[in-house]
Amino acid sequence: MQYTFASRMENTPRSFIREILKVTQKPEIISFAGGLPNPELFPVQELAATAEKVIAEEGTAALQYATTEGHPPLRQWIADRYKKRLGIEISPNEILITNGSQQCLDLIGKIFINKGSNVAIERPGYLGAIQAFSMYEPNFSTISLTSEGPDINELERVLTRDKPCFFYGVPNSQNPSGITWSRENRKAVAETLERFSTIFVEDDAYGELKFRGKQMPSIKELIPDLTVMTGSFSKIIAPGMRMGWICAPKQILEQAVTVKQGTDLHSNILSQRIISRFLADFPVDAHISRISEAYSNQCDCMLSAIKAEFPEGVTCTRPDGGMFIWATLPEGYSSMELFERAIKQDVAILPGIPFYTDGGGLDTVRLNFSNSTPERIEEGIYRLGQVLKEYLKETPNHHAA
Amino acid sequence: MQYTFASRMENTPRSFIREILKVTQKPEIISFAGGLPNPELFPVQELAATAEKVIAEEGTAALQYATTEGHPPLRQWIADRYKKRLGIEISPNEILITNGSQQCLDLIGKIFINKGSNVAIERPGYLGAIQAFSMYEPNFSTISLTSEGPDINELERVLTRDKPCFFYGVPNSQNPSGITWSRENRKAVAETLERFSTIFVEDDAYGELKFRGKQMPSIKELIPDLTVMTGSFSKIIAPGMRMGWICAPKQILEQAVTVKQGTDLHSNILSQRIISRFLADFPVDAHISRISEAYSNQCDCMLSAIKAEFPEGVTCTRPDGGMFIWATLPEGYSSMELFERAIKQDVAILPGIPFYTDGGGLDTVRLNFSNSTPERIEEGIYRLGQVLKEYLKETPNHHAA
Structure with a gap:
């Protein structure tokens, strides 16, 4: 056939x-x-106990259809965490719970990419993002990654020439290179993007797993209206439950909610509640x-x-x-x-x-x-x-x- | 902004x-x-006990990244169930576990629809499918739903004129109409689709919830190589875990696996294992x-x-x-x-x-x-x-x- x-x-x-x-x-x-x-x-034992407790105590609410945006206490925890870790003010209404941060990339592709659109990525760039975005048939414009972060001249050239619908990058401990963008580089990237009013997709999968050096400002802090962040519980709790989130300005988040609904209605509410309860009951730090x-x-x-x-x-x-x-x-x-x-x-x-x-x-x-x-x-x-x-x-x- | x-x-x-x-x-x-x-x-109490048991006994395997295709025992159960309920032979390798059957519709849209492609649907048609497919910018060709099922003359006219990439329908207890296609109508639909080598997307969300009348043959039984079935645990266990599946000929399933991987890597493995264990431990019928x-x-x-x-x-x-x-x-x-x-x-x-x-x-x-x-x-x-x-x-x- x-x-x-x-x-x-x-x-x-x-x-x-x-x-x-x-x-x-x-x-x-x-x-x-x-x-x-x-x-x-x-945290196997903690999650086993939490899972049993969530279903037994929260009952049918943990098993019925739920809202597309996600479980409110979990969205609140994420917002509070941004405040605590990065010092940035995020409303829980700017957060959408997704099936791992891989789904963020699919939803972002769906929202922004037309066939033939240009998408700017680091060189080397994260393979999962290349795979997710490829389905919307963009052309990729690459920006060389130096030991300090993306090459600013190349970024400016790409923004001028290709007018990409967004620039996707991983400023903290990048996959695949392990490079963390320097403070000066972040400022230069943010200023350049702002000058061209170009959106930055800030993949922060590894931000919590920093084991040396100072906390760097996130691009979200520098150009909040132009930054869509993605986050994940895969590296700090466990990946098998596929729990991540998009944090985006309200207008963009609304579009993400619309496409998420058509894509799979909502993320697994049982796992959302398990994670939320785990975060409340155990010493996360x-x-x-x-x-x-x-x-x-x-x-x-x-x-x-x-x-x-x-x-x-x-x-x-x-x-x-x-x-x-x-x-x-x-x-x-x-x-x-x-x-x-x-x-x-x-x-x-x-x-x-x-x-x-x-x-x-x-x-x-x-x-x-x-x-x-x-x-x-x-x-x-x-x-x-x-x-x-x-x-x-x-x-x-x-x-x- | x-x-x-x-x-x-x-x-x-x-x-x-x-x-x-x-x-x-x-x-x-x-x-x-x-x-x-x-x-x-x-089954709240049963699921609470099962969830605790799965994490405690299956340990890190229930929490780590897993294969895109899905948990093998769950795929086997689905294949066995098709044999038992519908008398059709399906290999577990023809099954991909998804985030509810809504995600099947998104993945099917991604695989088949180009911007401007024609997609045939019932009139009235399932809203969730209209929403999922719309994201790939097709034109819809509608086929009136009579009390017996889709109007065969209209189907033939649409297949001739619009050459749709597939026909999507819900033969059992359709959403929204509640109509079940008659045996004669199913045969006529299958024959017509076969004549035009057009794929049928058979949404079987309600097949298990039949409370009167005889079991009808599925379109999958009549034209297996041309039929992609979608199924769901939402109606027979609980919807909050978002667990469904695609059952498709191997060549199509491979494409679904490829796009699923770029979309969100794999479905929640903890919930897959909970459902699989529940199906093994409790009297499902x-x-x-x-x-x-x-x-x-x-x-x-x-x-x-x-x-x-x-x-x-x-x-x-x-x-x-x-x-x-x-x-x-x-x-x-x-x-x-x-x-x-x-x-x-x-x-x-x-x-x-x-x-x-x-x-x-x-x-x-x-x-x-x-x-x-x-x-x-x-x-x-x-x-x-x-x-x-x-x-x-x-x-x-x-x-x-």
């Missing part, structure tokens, strides 16, 4: 990561390829600190191992939060070749290729540290170091561009 | 139902306007029979009251399942006027207008019987009868077209 699909399906091949992850799921493989949080830090400390240790363990084991010429970022380190091979070496060689030693890495919408990045590698124990990180990086040394020795020249 | 939204936002006004329901939420109002299942039939019996009583109660209280000239459908009765006023009378008059007597009805994409239906009314007790149904229909009598007496002629 031959079926005819919409034109957007030509642009959405089955995820590259998905196919790679299939290869890497054997238990003997030490995988730095995925992007899973550390399940040992999930202590819980989040525990996760940040663990990730800090896992990150430092990987950085030390890299320093000890990787050959000269391979460079790495030094994240101040999040779950990823970004490595760059010497010019002309291939991350796909490294993947093939490493998997034979039962170590998996993620080639950086799918994070580039306009080609390039063939020498980049994403390494996840949140989902491996220090022992496995040390062993995995040791093996990867051996593979790298061999690869760089064997083929010193013919890969050069 | 002036924001620029995508062109699709011009076609998706905030739901008509949503705005009406706001007016009708005061507790003193007897509302037949909504579409909620009866919460007294939710007895539970569903209990719901069907209750709805049968509520439906019959409303039909009897209508017979006793409504003036001559108002006609009603006699559903064999589902949650709705469909009333038609004498020619020239307005359901919006009836809504305004009834709300003053603290009774809410839903004017049928939004179920028509091409205008018309101004004299139609949807009445929900699943979410009111027999006492409130009797009292509400009594008041509505009084309002109708007065309306039909006061303005006997000037409303005529």
Whole structure:
């Protein structure tokens, strides 16, 4: 049977990561390829008790259809948290509960992107965002990510030339690069966007997982009317319940609510109530600190191992939060070749290729540290170091561009 | 601040139902306007115990990221159920778990609809489908719903003239009309679609809630390669967890999985496991029979009251399942006027207008019987009868077209 699909399906091949992850799921493989949080830090017993209590005590309200906007106490908690963590004033009415922050990206794409619209993203950019936005058939304009954040000259050039419907970025501990935009860079980005009245989509999935350095101002604080923030409980509680949120100026939020309703009516109310109750009943700051400390240790363990084991010429970022380190091979070496060689030693890495919408990045590698124990990180990086040394020795020249 | 939204936002006004329901939420109002299942039939205690058990026993697997396709035992249960209830052979690999069946409609729209594509729907058609598909900017071709099902001549004309990318319909106890397509009509629809190689989207939200008459063959049974079915746990367990599924030929399912991944990665795994465990641990057939019996009583109660209280000239459908009765006023009378008059007597009805994409239906009314007790149904229909009598007496002629 031959079926005819919409034109957007030509642009959405089955995820590259998905196919790679299939290869890497054997238990003997030490995988730095995925992007899973550390399940040992999930508050399992607390959630089991909370789930039982929510259904038994809140009864049918936890199981019936609910409002599209989301559970009011949960929206209030999120607003209060913004005040406490970032010092910004958000009304609960500016918050919509979504199915994880991935759904934020789909809803934002739906609201803003026409076929052929331009969308500005970092280079490298978050793959999940590229996948979500691609379904609305935009053209991507990329802005190089420096160690300080997006290149401001490129941003200005893109805004002038392409008039993108928005600029999407991850200022805190970016996925894939682990880079956090500097204070000066944030100000320059905000000023530039304001000058062009261009919306910023601020993906803050990792903001709570900052384990060193000072709290930076969010872009939302600098240009509130032009910023749509996305947030997630996936990294601070657990991802399986798919709970995230959009925080946006009222006019934009109303559009998000309209499309959310047509998309799936509302987010799982049982899980909204479980999370809301969990946040009320347990010491959340202590819980989040525990996760940040663990990730800090896992990150430092990987950085030390890299320093000890990787050959000269391979460079790495030094994240101040999040779950990823970004490595760059010497010019002309291939991350796909490294993947093939490493998997034979039962170590998996993620080639950086799918994070580039306009080609390039063939020498980049994403390494996840949140989902491996220090022992496995040390062993995995040791093996990867051996593979790298061999690869760089064997083929010193013919890969050069 | 002036924001620029995508062109699709011009076609998706905030739901008509949503705005009406706001007016009708005061507790003193007897509302037949909504579409909620009866919460007294939710298995609250069983779900509370199951939720606690799932998290405590299945641990981090119930809280971590999961596969896009869905929890394997749940997909197996759905496949087995199709075999048992409808006698059709479905592989679990042909099933994708979604956020309620509303998300099926969004994913199907995403897969098939280009801007300007034609989509065929019943007239009147399900509002949630109209809302979901509208976001992909199709033109709707409508096919009149007779008491036997879609008008076959119109279907043939639409398939010839408009070449729709699919025909969407609800053969069992349709929302809004309560009509179930006859056996002969189903065969004719299937034959016609097969002749034109046109896909049928078979929304089976109410198939399990059949309380009289024989089981009809599903269109899936008649033209399996051309049929995409959607199903839901909202009506047989509880809607708040937003759990539904798509059942489609493998090639189509693969596309649905791809877009689901970009849309929200996967459905809530905790709720998938709760439902799966509930289905394994409790007698599901007895539970569903209990719901069907209750709805049968509520439906019959409303039909009897209508017979006793409504003036001559108002006609009603006699559903064999589902949650709705469909009333038609004498020619020239307005359901919006009836809504305004009834709300003053603290009774809410839903004017049928939004179920028509091409205008018309101004004299139609949807009445929900699943979410009111027999006492409130009797009292509400009594008041509505009084309002109708007065309306039909006061303005006997000037409303005529």
